[in-house]
Amino acid sequence: MKKTLKRIFYYAAHYPKNLILSIIFALTGVAGSLVVPILTGYSIDFIVGKNNVNFNSVIKTLTILCFAVISSSISQWIMARNTNTLSYKTSRDIRSDFFRKLNTVPISFIDKNSKGDFVSRATNDVEIISDALTQTFTQFFTGIVTILGTLIFMIVIDIKISLIVIVLTPLSLIAAAKITKLCRNSFSKQSEIRGELSGLTDEMIKNQSLVKAFSYESIAEEKFNNLNSSFGQTGLKATFFSSLTNPTTRFINGLIYAFVGMAGAIRVINGGISVGTLVSFLSYSNQYTKPFNEISGVVSELQNAIASAERVFKVIDAQNESDDSNLPSLSDTDGSVQFESVFFSYVPDKPLLQDISINIKHGQRIAIVGPTGCGKTTLINLLMRFYDTTSGNIFISGHDIRNINRSSLRSSFGMVLQDTWLFNGTIAENISYGKPDASIDEIISSAKAAHAHSFIKRLSDGYNTLIGENGGNLSQGQKQLLTIARIMLTNPPMLILDEATSSIDIRTEVKIQQAFEKLMKDKTSFIIAHRLSTIRNTDLILVMNNGNIIEQGNHNELIKKHGFYYNLYKSASSV
Secondary structure (H helix, E strand, O other): OHHHHHHHHHHHOOOHHHHHHHHHHHHHHHHHHHHHHHHHHHHHHHHOOOOOOOHHHHHHHHHHHHHHHHHHHHHHHHHHHHHHHHHHHHHHHHHHHHHHHHOOOOHHHHHOOOHHHHHHHHHHHHHHHHHHHHHHHHHHHHHHHHHHHHHHHHHHHOHHHHHHHHHHHHHHHHHHHHHHHHHHHHHHHHHHHHHHHHHHHHHHHHOHHHHHHOOOHHHHHHHHHHHHHHHHHHHHHHHHHHHHHHHHHHHHHHHHHHHHHHHHHHHHHOOOOOHHHHHHHHHHHHHHHHHHHHHHHHHHHHHHHHHHHHHHHHHHOOOOOOOOOOOOOOOOOOOOEEEEEEEEOOEOOEOOEEEEEEEEOOOOEEEEEOOOOOOHHHHHHHHOOOOOOOEEEEEEOOEEHHHOOHHHHHHOEEEEOOOOOOOOEEHHHHHHHHOOOOOHHHHHHHHHHOOOHHHHHOOOOHHHOEEOHHHOOOOHHHHHHHHHHHHHHHOOOEEEEEOOOOOOOHHHHHHHHHHHHHHOOOOEEEEEOOOHHHHOOOOEEEEEEOOEEEEEEOHHHHHHHOOHHHHHHHHHHOO
16 A cells, blocks of 8 residues: 555656645645634724724734635645646656556467456546545645644643643544544456456447347346346445544544533633634634544545556556567568477467467468468467467578567558557558558558449548447458558568458459459468469468468368368358
């Protein structure tokens, strides 16, 4: 808990100007409010007694009182402004570090966690931290200063009555501490369930067509209701415990006020203090106990913020991909690729790829086929270093890929995947994603090569048409044409095509295949295909099953063997 709090304030310390101004004007504002009770007491003493009203002193005291109130109000406004600025900047930095971390962690870390949970951590959890920071300065810090200030004034006025306040105050602190301990676990559980709820909601919304297609609505609603119910129960429990803090401390503080009032009244009767002094003391007593109520509420909110911060920092502290900034870049690649005795598994006790050895020459077209789950995509993930091999080596142009930086390695490949990805932006921006400085002529040229130009021109604003997340209202085939145009624009030395034409009609596919023929000329190309008719002219076909390459050769050679590939091809042809 202490470590997490220190870390939050470490972010805040990056803005010393706002931090110092918040502290200075918090002190000024509290000082102004502390002067008010004693001035009020003086004013009362000036009017106590029949025919004994000192109007000049009353007016003078009230003038100073007004000045103190105005100064305190202005100081509190300046403090609030700087506090809000500080909390917003701090939450911005935490959110930036969070997002930056997502770009540096291994792909395996992203794959193992819910995408919606990441969104929840970056938005809801960081917002909770920001709110807690604001309250910490506006209520917690000013409350501490008020407590110390009023305690000093009370001791100066009458030390005997002050002892009553000092002796009874720990009761309020003990009660708040006990309740706070109960809050912590509930708020932590609430944050976890909030992340699960966000993850489920995100998945259901993004895949609404599949939900409806499989009549999954009732099951999705049941899952949501169960999580929502758990979230509500946990939140109710957390709120219940945090709500106990304020009335409990108020009750104890009320008792303290009553005892002070009785003791003070006896002192007035005995002539120990004046009526005005008693009024001042009661005001200070109220000011002294009030911050305990506010601080106890802030502490409950801090428990929620700490639980949220721990979830955010858990991602920020995740291990990065191994540093490769000092490694050389891959340049002037000749397109040759070698796999030497490669073994790999996603889970240590469940091996997948086993002793894979391949020698691929420059310009060859390599098809990878096999049943689902045989390791086709995993082979590509290793080639791109999305994952590292468990053992064995992969070489490109004679360089071990672990000895070159990932950026240059990945920029040497162009990938067209079965799952298209488009973002909020114009058609032109989506095509130029891999080459942001591309001219409009280059963008149009690549779109024409991908046979996307004709449908783009039919859109309302052509290449300036805005499309929503994941392509908006474009058909799946049109989305795929845009991703193909994106690769044609970058024109990389090597290609990876993972069912690149799976969502395109047969007539357009013929045109795309012709475009690919030009694109793949003199380029090493890896083609993952389920439609075996599209790979008949490849130089080498790797047939995989259960993580092993069980056959390899060109189409005619594999057909003559009457083996696994032969059966796959015949099965596909008969469909």
